[in-house]
Amino acid sequence: MTQMMKALTQLHDGYSNTQTGPNIDDLTPFVALRDVPVPTPGDGQALIKVHLAAVNPSDIHFIKGEYGQPRVQGMPAGFEAVGEVIAGDTPLIEQRVSFFASASGAWAEYAMTDAARLVPCRPDLAEVDAAGQLVNPLTAIAMFDLVKESGAESFVLNAAGSQLGKLLIALGRDQGIAPIAVVRRPAQADMLRDLGAVEVIVTGDDDPVSKARSIFKARKPRILLDAVGDQVTADLFFAMPSHAVWVNYGKLATEAPKLTQLGQMIFQNKRIEGFWLTRWMQKVDPARIPAAFAEIQERFVSGKWSTDVAGIVPLSDAMIQLPRVLAQRDGKAFIDPRL
């Protein structure tokens, strides 16, 4: 007899060809709470009982059909979580692991993934830190490698008040590369300065680009880590010094930025590129990944990083509660299938 489980399953296949950003008011067009069979692990796979699943912007892009991989109708959604391995082709049975749910999604009582990709968790790592230790922390570590390779003494990041933004600021603070934070709301400025941002540019202020230009002139950043993709981002990029690289990793804005100073690509050796964690993991030296997770867990346990929790919602009521928690701009949302 097939064992059944609750899961938020996808209602659509493939891509939507829309670009509506990572906000969501209503989950009902995209996922539904269903009873589905618990997946059966095959060769090289592991089945995990989910303790706590993270909700990231990439999850919302994904269920809306706006992410870099196609949806599969009927499959549980949810990319990352922490849980206990209960079956599969792995010596980690009964251990607590963080994981990226590649075979069956994490917004469910049980999830399935490649056994080789399980990340064992230190016992002193908190559940909320463990649930979200892949997507944001690994992205922060990977993109900060670009910052270090740039050789500059500062870097620029926007959406700086996001969970990922705060991780990046703390990395800059601890590794001596000055974070120049870009935010929309002045209310966040003090918090980001306290965290380690040496400068805060508020895009809602009058003429933020002129202010940015004088900051950039003094601090000479080379990398712009961009989760927004709007015209202000393009203007900041063109205000940066020679050799600047605009690294886009998210799209909070729905507008299409204009390249008003294309000649800078030629004469100032500027470049625009993207960062995707999935591709980074495919091409990075495999030894870098366990080293990164050791660093990530150490940073959380020692308090160098922390997870701001906006709310934890029960899986059974996530259709209703999740949009409300996501509407809070500060902090991260989680789904607990055991509640």
Added chain:
Amino acid sequence: MTQMMKALTQLHDGYSNTQTGPNIDDLTPFVALRDVPVPTPGDGQALIKVHLAAVNPSDIHFIKGEYGQPRVQGMPAGFEAVGEVIAGDTPLIEQRVSFFASASGAWAEYAMTDAARLVPCRPDLAEVDAAGQLVNPLTAIAMFDLVKESGAESFVLNAAGSQLGKLLIALGRDQGIAPIAVVRRPAQADMLRDLGAVEVIVTGDDDPVSKARSIFKARKPRILLDAVGDQVTADLFFAMPSHAVWVNYGKLATEAPKLTQLGQMIFQNKRIEGFWLTRWMQKVDPARIPAAFAEIQERFVSGKWSTDVAGIVPLSDAMIQLPRVLAQRDGKAFIDPRL
């Protein structure tokens, strides 16, 4: 007593902060025909009696203050030419050389440059080929290295009917990497096909991007060599397959293209960058440069490349005649100081 010479000298210093493209109707706001002292070569410099100077889009950008280096009021304009070395710190005295006029411009009876950068010419190399063998041919060779490194079996280039475009098409034809040519005017299509373009996309046609998409799907180009920088270029880039690189090296259009599919930078690993010959020469393996000139001269002499001449104007009458010759869209303009 100082020897004097005729020269087209610059009327302005620095940059103009305009972006008006490489077209010009009237030279009088930017340069004037003047009698100026023949420059005196210092250590490591050579003085050249100019035989024939080329007129490139970069020259026009430069005199208008829109190029990557500042103007110097009173200095002769003109980047490249062929001539005879008549004095200086070089064993090449009395030899015919092509050169980039780094110390005193080439739109003059005499020009001055770094002696180390002189390019001796084969006796069988025609004067028009010799006058223009640096900027366009070396750019073509250097950018074609990017095409080869891409590993793709085709590449895309716009402004394909330009002198540089034709050099690139011939390189693709001879080295087995299929050129996909983008032009504005249907009249050029047959000529480009005869030259070696396997496909011609005419941007004035209905829905050129859909046509391009099906061509790109079949031929999988990775490099877009762009001298235009308009919205059609951006649309073509976003119609290209994963891993496409938009290499901008010129700005014929004055519009600012919009990045309508920024997410492709993330999920499809696309990239936007610039190419500038000046930077390439600074960082390339120095042995690559004489090898490139041997290849360039061989290609011209053997007929694999040819120079289309729109007209040769006397230096003494260039203020009047040059804009008329430049207005002819096909072929290259030259200035002869001996006429």
